[in-house]
Amino acid sequence: MRRNEIAEWLKGLQDRICASLETLEPSEKFQQDQWERPGGGGGRTRIIQGQVIEKGGVNFSAVHGELSPVIARSLGLAGENFFATGVSIVLHPKNPLVPIIHMNVRYFESGDTWWFGGGIDLTPHYIVPEDATFFHSQLKNTCDRFDPNFYPEHKAWADDYFFIKHRQETRGIGGIFYDKLGDEVGFDKAWAYTQGVGDTFAPTYVEIASRHKDKAYTEAEVEWQKLRRGRYVEFNLVYDRGTKFGLETDGRIESILMSLPKDASWYYNHQPQEGTREHETLSLLKKGIHWV
DSSP: OHHHHHHHHHHHHHHHHHHHHHSSSSOOOOOOOOEOOOOSSEEEEEOOOSSSSSEEEEEEEEEEEEEOOHHHHHHEEEEEEEEEEEEEEEEEEETSSOOEEEEEEEEEEEEEEEEEEEEEEEEEOOOOOOHHHHHHHHHHHHHHHOOOHHHHHHHHHHHSSSTTTTTTTTTOEEEEEEEEOOTTOHHHHHHHHHHHHHHHHHHHHHHHHHHHTTTOHHHHHHHHHHHHHHHHHHHHHHHHHHHHHHHHOOOHHHHHHGGGOOOOOOOTTOOOOOTTTHHHHHHSSSSSOOOO
């Protein structure tokens, strides 16, 4: 397989995305930590803590080694060596009117088995229908370039995956999610699609963030933002497969937990009043909404 080609392209994707995101910031730049993984491989963690992106990470990794029995069983593989590379992004904005966003694109191989996975999803603190339509339209346009079935299938997969079961609510407005995309579509198509998803991220988020980053906001909106960040933390620590994979494979803990916000809150049994924007947002955190 073309593991070196994939890893090099993903490093370039990290570079391009960081350069695009820095256009949102008046003065801050990404800071980089280069690290090595005990057992094989390493990566580049890039963090920005600015005036627009309060805490954001754009991570690249390419790791290899022996699969633990727990991970091998969960993936349906024999205990073999593995190689995994990807770019993972989580951005927590300072302004509560700007949404949180997550992206991951990745490649995995072990023995004769290989696959691609990834996706992008948006978590607004306040859902703006026009933004949701734009976001999903961008994703659909990318999906449709490769297969007309990709958007409906991967959108439904995102609805199911980014779901906080113990809250019975989606993490945000979803997006697309796919995993183990392999022989059924072929290497070239799976790889080209994954590249397309990666290239969709920066222009889509920069546009949405630019719409709202300079708007005034209140302390009450900041408190609501912290509550929504709390939900984000719950999902990532309880359900997220990437977090679990990183912890099970002795990944770098600072890189794994870069998805957590600077500040978050948990109020007991918080219920927003009917008719408020907070209540309206909660009413839209459910599966099966067709934004396009």
